[in-house]
Amino acid sequence: MASMDNAVLKKKVLFICLGNICRSPIAEAVFNHIVEERGLTGWEVDSGAIGSWHVGLGPDHRAVSTMKKHNIRMSHKARQLKKADFSHFDYIFGMDHENISDIKDMAPKTYTANIELFGSYDPQKELLIRDPYYDDDAAGFEKCYEQCLRCSKGFLDSLVK
């Protein structure tokens, strides 16, 4: 059987959410963690924002503590989605339907990336990644982490099926 590394040729993924300080940096960190855990190599993983409000800032402190709790490394500074991303990355994942619609609005005339809902890879079929930004506590971040974990595994599993 072909190994995962040989079987997968498309290995560049970009996670997008509205602000790039909660959901998408968590998705990026969790995906990197699973890639490492599975001993996979050659993946390029990044995340970005629809909006420019938080550009240059690190993730929300609740995202940071949630990743710390799970011993997952997270190092990211928010940046905005740009036109070059649409042909550099193989997959651009949005966290909700609004993200997908905004991503498509920002796309150049021609591009090669697959634009998909990250939640479409959840074996438990929870399509929308929980947006915890307006919460009073960190519970929604834990939920977001759990969803990103399932979707990361589901996506990687889908590539070798």
Ligand code: 4NP
């Ligand atoms: P994210 O969360 O898109 O998961 O990073 C949000 C961050 C900032 C805002 C909304 C959602 N905001 O309105 O500034």
